[in-house]
Amino acid sequence: MKLVFTKSNLTKAVNIVMKAVPTRTTMTILECILIDATTNVIKFTANDMELGIETIVEGDIIEKGKVALDAKFFSEFIRKLPDNEITLETDNNFIATIECENTKINIAGKSGEDFSYLPAIVKEKKITLSQFSLREVINQTLFSISMLDNNKLMTGELFEVSDNKLKVVGLDGHRIAIRNVTLEEHYNTIKAIVPGKTLSEISKILSTDAEAMVNVYFTNNHILFEFDNTLVVSRLIEGDYFKIDQMLSNDYETKITINKKEFLESIDRANLFIKESDKKPIIISIQDGSLKVNVKSAIGNFDENIEINKDGKDIMIGFNPKFLIDALRVIDDETVDIYLVNPKSPCFIRDKEQNYVYLILPVNFVA
Template identity: 60%
Template sequence: MKISCMKGKLMQGISNVSKAVSTKTTHPILSCIFIEAENGNIKLTANDMEIGIESYVEGTVIEEGKVAIEAKLLSDIVRKLPDSEIHMETNEDFKTTIKCEKSLFTIAGKSGEDFSSLPVVEKSKYITISQFTLREIINQTIFSISDSEYNNVMTGELFEVSNNRLRVVAIDGHRIAIRNVELKDESQDVKVIVPGKALSYISKIVNGGVDDDVNIYFADNNILFEFDRTKVVSRLVEGEFFRIDNMLNVDYQIKFTINKREFLDCLDRSSLLIKESDKKPIKLTIEDNMLYLKIDSLIGSMNEEIEIHKEGSNIIIGFNPKFLMDAIRAIDDDDITIYMNNTKSPCVIKDEEENYIYLILPMGIGSR
């Protein structure tokens, strides 16, 4: 194999696929990037057997061939080379030279015979959304998945397409995060669970804006994200997702609007007094047009008050401040509206169009 390409392009390709390189593995091949030079194309692939990523790199193929190289070493070398043209060449023993200006590295490569290429994903069912939107909906829901080993379904997010709308749902037993997106094109109905790990990787490598699209293809066992010159394939999570619709069709007794920034800063401060293991609730007293916050812990106490605009009755209710913060942080609006019923049922934070919906279960605050 003999190829040449600009350092920047190669580095971009390497960082794209690196997310699917396995770092803790007894199979050395899983920690490699597989480089294929064929038909004038340079293709990089990494595959940790759960997620596979391939990315084409702009460059010149001088001699076709293949080689697998330890990903970290390749990435470190290319990163430190000058911003210039890189020449890579592999001999019959897969010894590989990487040359750039006056710098010449010689490292060992592997044939890659045992490298698993990406599975072929059937391209019949698909949707198209912007890279910006995909990144947003992932970042605005991913914190609500669970890393529970007992309930696999909670480790992924529901991707549901119906009536030309994509609904993304994450649920961890204490809270639900939902994002709804109108689709531009007509689409077939779909209901799959995508592993959180794959979504988290994708959110880091789709760097495009509102005008750059990503195609998402849904097959029986796999999902394929295709954008720019990159493909990400992930297996799907098996199992049936929770039915959540009857939790959403509820009338609320209490509704109030609050400044997002003020509420978030205040919750952030309250978290200073709680150790993760404490599970101390923050107590919200909603009275007329004022929200009083109070936290009492072994470390100390905090009291604050924030003006709100309220409709409905008064309530005293407790929450895990982290759960409120995660949801509120994900919202772009200056003011947010929160709905409640009683001290036992979840509060709901949503906008009028229901582009986002966050349900959070309250915590008992005893008689304090």
């Protein structure tokens, strides 16, 4: 095999497939990138058996062939090469020679015979949206899933398509994050639970260009993302997702409108008074025209007043500040509406159109 790339095309492709290379594995073949130029295109593949990525790389095929190369070394090495033409050649023993300007190296490759290609996906159920939107909804919800493996369903996100709506939901037992996206076309109903790890990796390789689109295909066991020259396939999480509609409610006793930046910065300051270990809540006291943020802890007392618009009853309620910070950080609006019922019931941060809904459970406190 003999291939010629520009440095920028090569590094771009390697950075994409690297997202599916496991950091730790007992199967050394999974630590490799498969470089396949047996057809008329050059295809790079990496696959950790949960998540697989395949991308077509621009380059010249001087001689067809394929080889599997250690992903980490290959990626680090080509990054350090001069910005010029890079030649990759292999011999019958899969020894790879890489040349660029005055640099020449030999490294041992593998035949790639035992490499797992991506599973074939039947392209039936499909939706199309912009890469930008997909990245946004992932980043605006993914923080609220659980990192712990003891409830597998909580480590993924629900993707629910109905008509021209995509709803993405993440939850961890203390909070729920929901984002709704309007799609350009109308679709049949689809429900799938996508692993958080997959969403985290794909959000890093989606384009920020608002015009660039992504096709998303669903089967019973897999999700396939197709964009630019890249395919990303992931297993789905099996099971029935939580019935979140029962937990959502539009009733409230108190509604406030507050400047998002002021509220976020105040909670961020208050958070310094809370140590991970003692799990103290911050206490929010809402009265006409003002919201008070208060913490009393071993470190000291914190008090801050923020101007608000209020409808309904006064209320005093405790929260884990982290949950408020996480939700407020991903809201782009200048002001946010917050709906409350009583100190034992969840609060909702949501906009009028319910493009976003953040449910946060309160924490008991001793006044």
